[in-house]
Amino acid sequence: MAHAVVTGPAAPEDEASRAVPVPGPRGFSWGTVVRYVVLALGAVVFLFPFYYMLVGSFQAKSDTSIGGAFPIGGWTLNNYKEINSRVDLVQSLANSGIFTAGVILATVVFGVLAGYALAVLHFRGRGSLFAAMLLVQLVPFQLLIIPLYVMIVRSYGLADSYLGMIVPFAINSTAVFIFRQFFLQLPEDLFSAARIDGAGELRILWSIALPLVRPALLTVTLLTFIGPWNEFLWPFLITKDNSMQPLAVSLANYLSNVAGRASNPFGAILAGAVVLAAPAVALFVAFQRHFTSSDLGSGVKG
Amino acid sequence: MTTATVPRPAGTPRRSRLATVLGRQPLGIAFAAPYAIFLAAVFAYPLGLAVWISFHDYFFTAPGASVDRPFVGFDNYATVLSDPDVRRSFYNVGVFLVINVPLTVVLSLLLANALNAPIRGRTFFRSSFYVPYITASVACVAVWLFLFSQDGMVNQVLGPLAPDPSWLVNSTLAMPFIAVFVTWKQLGLYILLYLAALQSVPKELYESSSVDGASRWQQLRNVTIPGVRPATTLVVILATITGANMFTEPYLLTNGGGPDGASASPVLVMYQKGIEQGNPDVASAIGVLLVGVVLAISLTNRWLLERD
Numbered sequence: 001m002a003h004a005v006v007t008g009p010a011a012p013e014d015e016a017s018r019a020v021p022v023p024g025p026r027g028f029s030w031g032t033v034v035r036y037v038v039l040a041l042g043a044v045v046f047l048f049p050f051y052y053m054l055v056g057s058f059q060a061k062s063d064t065s066i067g068g069a070f071p072i073g074g075w076t077l078n079n080y081k082e083i084n085s086r087v088d089l090v091q092s093l094a095n096s097g098i099f100t101a102g103v104i105l106a107t108v109v110f111g112v113l114a115g116y117a118l119a120v121l122h123f124r125g126r127g128s129l130f131a132a133m134l135l136v137q138l139v140p141f142q143l144l145i146i147p148l149y150v151m152i153v154r155s156y157g158l159a160d161s162y163l164g165m166i167v168p169f170a171i172n173s174t175a176v177f178i179f180r181q182f183f184l185q186l187p188e189d190l191f192s193a194a195r196i197d198g199a200g201e202l203r204i205l206w207s208i209a210l211p212l213v214r215p216a217l218l219t220v221t222l223l224t225f226i227g228p229w230n231e232f233l234w235p236f237l238i239t240k241d242n243s244m245q246p247l248a249v250s251l252a253n254y255l256s257n258v259a260g261r262a263s264n265p266f267g268a269i270l271a272g273a274v275v276l277a278a279p280a281v282a283l284f285v286a287f288q289r290h291f292t293s294s295d296l297g298s299g300v301k302g
Numbered sequence: 303m304t305t306a307t308v309p310r311p312a313g314t315p316r317r318s319r320l321a322t323v324l325g326r327q328p329l330g331i332a333f334a335a336p337y338a339i340f341l342a343a344v345f346a347y348p349l350g351l352a353v354w355i356s357f358h359d360y361f362f363t364a365p366g367a368s369v370d371r372p373f374v375g376f377d378n379y380a381t382v383l384s385d386p387d388v389r390r391s392f393y394n395v396g397v398f399l400v401i402n403v404p405l406t407v408v409l410s411l412l413l414a415n416a417l418n419a420p421i422r423g424r425t426f427f428r429s430s431f432y433v434p435y436i437t438a439s440v441a442c443v444a445v446w447l448f449l450f451s452q453d454g455m456v457n458q459v460l461g462p463l464a465p466d467p468s469w470l471v472n473s474t475l476a477m478p479f480i481a482v483f484v485t486w487k488q489l490g491l492y493i494l495l496y497l498a499a500l501q502s503v504p505k506e507l508y509e510s511s512s513v514d515g516a517s518r519w520q521q522l523r524n525v526t527i528p529g530v531r532p533a534t535t536l537v538v539i540l541a542t543i544t545g546a547n548m549f550t551e552p553y554l555l556t557n558g559g560g561p562d563g564a565s566a567s568p569v570l571v572m573y574q575k576g577i578e579q580g581n582p583d584v585a586s587a588i589g590v591l592l593v594g595v596v597l598a599i600s601l602t603n604r605w606l607l608e609r610d
Contacts, residue, residue: 031518032419032421035416035419035421036421038412038413038416039413039416039417039421039423039427042413042416042427042430042431043426043427043430043431045486046430046431046433046434046486046489046490047430047433049434049442049445049446049449050433050437050445052445052448052449052455053441053444053445056445056448062448064448064451064453064454064455064458065455065458066455066458066459068455069455110336110337110340113333113334113336113337114333114334114336114337114338116333117331117333117334118334121325121326121327121329121330122325122327122330123324123325123326123327123328123329123330123331123334124323124324124325124328124331125325125331125334125338126325126330126334129334129337129341132338132341132346133337133341136341136345138543139345139349139593140543140546140547140592140593140596141547142547142549142569142572142589142592143349143352143589143590143593144344144345144348144349144352145569145572145573145576145589146352146355146572146576146577146582146585146586146589147347147348147349147351147352147355147586148344148348149576149577149582150351150355150362150582151347151348151351154362154363167344168344170340170344171336171337171340173341176337201327201329201330201333226435226436229438230436230437230438230439230440232438232439232440232549232550233549233550233569233573237573237577248438248439248440248441251440251441251444252440252550252553252554255440255443255444255447255554256553256554256557266447266448269444269447269448270444270445270448272441272444273440273441273442273444274441276437276438276440276441277437277438277441280436280437280438281433281436281437284429284432284433284436285429288425288428288429289425291432291494
């Protein structure tokens with residue numbers, strides 16, 4: 001479960017313009033050199049395993065020597081065929097997709113409603129709900145696995161079902177918090193004016209508030225995506241049927257049970273890892289600027 | 303537009319009774335209801351159930367079956383506390399936190415600080431740092447297993463310096479190894495938190511301290527670190543909670559907490575005792591103890607970090 005705490009839209013993205021000025025002569029300073037060395041080392045440490053994963057997934061034989069990281073030949077797609085013959089990749093990806101889409105849908109619909117209510121509307125219980133939302137962030141999901149397992153699998157018989165997978169993650173509290181922060185940024189007058197014009201709350205939310213917080217929708221979708229897509233423990237507990245398992249679970253099962261029997265076991269595992277990692281990495285690289293901040297400014301000031 | 307559409311200000315006699323009971327916009331209750339019900343059903347009720355189970359002789363039954371589950375007081379807790387597997391797992395988490403938390407704070411502050419300047423390739427560096435964070439643990443574990451296996455690339459590079467037995471089957475190194483893996487995996491999130499916090503450190507402090515002849519090291523110690531202290535508290539608490547709740551890493555990296563329980567985490571033991579061996583009451587007691595310990599550590603850390 002992603003326990004991301006987001007500071008809200010208040011933090012501006014133009015971090016660079018506020019950054020510390022580099023002392024010393026223009027163009028060259030030892031400080032800058034050290035800075036680049038630190039950053040480059042960091043990038044290598046963070047990215048090399050992914051590079052190695054990608055290269056290894058296309059190699060016919062696993063070569064663990066240093067030269068093996070920079071192969072010149074031996075390219076093959078067999079590892080992907082191998083993993084696909086052991087783990088039904090299409091079915092697993094579909095299961096991951098349904099699980100993730102269900103969580104995102106519920107989070108966006110109910111999260112927007114709750115976030116709007118918490119930010120804009122005055123109703124009894126608002127303070128308690130807000131407190132509960134913050135408190136929930138501190139409850140470790142793992143404490144809940146036994147009671148949730150008892151409830152969902154034993155009492156309601158929802159093992160091996162999409163609903164059973166989705167329910168515990170249905171509304172991401174961090175997302176509700178982000179929506180609330182975004183709605184709080186909108187000027188109060190906007191809502192009073194719409195009410196004077198006779199618009200109902202649902203109409204105000206749909207036609208006025210929601211279009212102004214569109215960046216929040218993207219941020220929330222990205223943030224919510226990584227939870228269920230990468231989740232292992234919960235779907236692992238409640239799915240015994242292979243055809244219902246998300247990719248993270250079926251790949252883990254392959255990793256711990258079957259891998260030894262494949263001709264190039266690591267190649268097949270790495271191919272599965274690439275398939276599992278690629279959608280999340282692609283989404284975040286494409287929308288990386290929405291992961292830290294918002295471009296809400298212009299929408300509100302207009 | 304006519305004056306008739308203007309809502310009466312709150313407090314006019316006709317609306318006041320409803321408004322005092324339900325609030326000025328009672329529709330808010332309807333908007334918030336699904337989320338409130340969700341919190342009650344998926345957090346509050348299971349939380350209570352976990353505590354209830356831990357005080358009863360509880361076992362799994364078929365749906366709808368009603369059986370007697372007698373109250374047993376602290377029996378489950380006594381079982382847990384005298385179980386060497388459980389004790390070992392709590393000790394392991396201690397080893398994990400002692401390595402993981404300081405490493406996380408130092409490295410994420412260092413990298414956030416390095417990123418916090420007008421430099422070339424800033425977006426590239428920032429994105430590359432959070433790639434592990436957004437990737438599934440299972441995928442990351444797969445490649446680390448490959449890199450750190452007996453004949454893996456890391457041991458090939460180290461040559462005679464490679465540990466024997468190798469990383470993941472070495473009872474001394476397995477837990478520190480997992481701590482380093484989790485640091486690598488989660489660091490991106492904490493870098494982003496520190497990066498946001500660095501924006502709120504007043505720029506003037508750097509300028510004036512630089513005029514006063516402070517070195518970069520002095521600036522870091524006397525301006526940056528105090529300036530991002532609330533973020534440090536948050537990072538320490540989040541890292542503690544994440545670390546205390548890990549399951550996937552020992553389950554997959556060290557093949558179920560091996561060698562011989564040397565890298566088992568409390569949540570892994572919970573899974574083994576509760577689901578595999580069918581003792582949900584003992585598992586719930588582990589869970590309640592774990593949360594108690596994590597809460598105590600978090601509060602202590604907060605107190606240590608925020609006192610003056």
